[in-house]
Amino acid sequence: MTQHEAELTSGFRVERGQPYGFFTDTTLCIGCKACEVACKQWNSLPADNFDFLATSYDNTRSLGATTWRHVKFIEQAPDAKTQGGDPRWLFLSDICKHCENAGCLEACPTGAITRTEFGTVVIQQDICNGCNGVSLRQLHAWHDQALRVDLEYRGAPDMGALAVRLRPVTA
């Protein structure tokens, strides 16, 4: 990686010692969803989706107004990409990024989305009129693209030697 790769690729200069995002080490995640449940409990978010989705062990679907953390379960059948006979099961705990320029906060018509004194972006359930749930999900999807987590193999797949890095993505 060159010294200012982000500046070259996305026009944003990354300075040392400044927080920019969350790093999730998928090689350590066991997919227990304790973070997902704790996030809802601590932030008093409602349990609001009791559908069985038949998408691996993921019954959460996506990040959204009442789901600020989501553990993705990615199942990969054995194919040429995995170079072996074993299917892979990857867990990725994704979260609201509390963007410095938060598009959802800017777009919110009721003022339900605010920035707290700790710098976090919070959706106040009692003020939100639910106007834009889909758009919020879309915003989160954009975040996913902006901070795409690349999983690459270093070494033999069966060693589980996964390298994870954040890569800002150009348009």
Add this chain to the structure above:
Amino acid sequence: MLQAIHDDQIKGLLLMGQNPAVGGHDASFVRRGLAHLDWLVVRDAFENETAAFWYASPEVQNGELDPRAIGTEVFLMPAALVGEKEGSFTNTHRLVQWHDKAVEPPADARSEPWFLHKLGKRLRELYAADTEPGSMRVRQLLDLTWDYPSKGPPDEPDVEMILREINGVRTADGSLVKDFNDLKDDGSTACGCWIYSGIMPQPGLNLARNRLPDPAGGPGTHLNWGFSWPANRRMLYNRASADPEGRPWSESKRYIWWDAEKSQWSGPDIPDFPRDKSPDYEPDWSKDPRGLDAHSGRAPFIMMADGLSWLYVPTGLLDGPLPTHYEPVESPVHNAVYAQQANPVAKLWERPENRYHLVGDPAYPYVLTTYRLTEHHTGGTMSRSVAWLAETQPEAFVELSPELAKDKGVDNGGWVTLWTARGEVEARALVTPRLRPLQLGGQLVHVVGMPWHFGYMGIAQGDIANTLSAMVGDPNVSIHEAKAFTCNLRAGRKNQA
């Protein structure tokens, strides 16, 4: 026990934190058995499947049980959860950790000690008026010491007084013993459980309360964090970390060694060996040595009769002495290793309600395995009723391979019905490449998986996997064989047969 209930030999059942209507094997047999009880007490945080068997079970839905004909009187008692009561928490790694009460339990919810203490006191009152006061039946209750002081409100017994009895006391003056070495076999001491002796070596000192970790840099045994039974030892048989002469096998992994200058074993753990017994000690057989005096100083396994480690186990285990491979009692294939198909001393309870499938029975061609999910806790009473947990795994499901799903016309997310000689269940299908057919002796064998937490109460519901399993016990501790048995399946719901 559940068979004895079914056969009218046991008339009453008291359950604390258990849910056999979900967790019991051949669970339909279990639920039908509950209807034979005169009374059933369930103490839990929520109304569970066992407490609700008489009106909500599948046997009531399909007409096998009629609530009007069930004579069982059911008492549902609200239980305090861990943060709502004081007590100890013991993991299988032997560490006992004390926990305090953080908040009062809601409404009438109470701790187990509260319930049992009150129950004992009420029983004693009843038996005090008995017409045969001298009988053993009455004396075993009335002669019992049952006088725990209460802390209140809500009048909870002081559980550290129970810990005191577990630690052990001298019967003459009630003083605490220091550890199990103080215990005598002449009635001068009393101890609730010798392995915990030493957990409260002096009044007011409850070692399970200790919370002092070792600093960075070690030694890392954390002797001042909690109490590890027995004697606060962190590693059992740790004398084996030294060679027969008492020197560490490896300097970099030194743990317990013989300190010749001080004539004692030392190291960062409590030695699991008589502290001053030299490695060159040999029993003097002319003096008829007893107990540990009959063990050599080179024999670290002090709980074994000969003080030695056993690779070959001639006694103790019922299915020894060497490990081998047996097929499960129910299997689609014959044992490829031995003529002996399954464990010859497995516990079988063959009866019309608990029939087993024959080896390779074409009526039950698939292997079924049952298991837990991280989102739910065993019988599910504590997790399926919590909305945040329930939404993460909201419903019972069956996992099967894409190959089998295609064979049987099962759609991902659609319904699938499974059956065995014990019962039938339906659940949603989760088609996944994680499950793959096995090649066993040239035969293609499909494996199906089903989590067993779900039931008919709480928020996250679904059919009970143990309705399919059989009562089969391992010979030593009767663990049931629910990890591998056989079944059949088809696409669709139960009532569309």
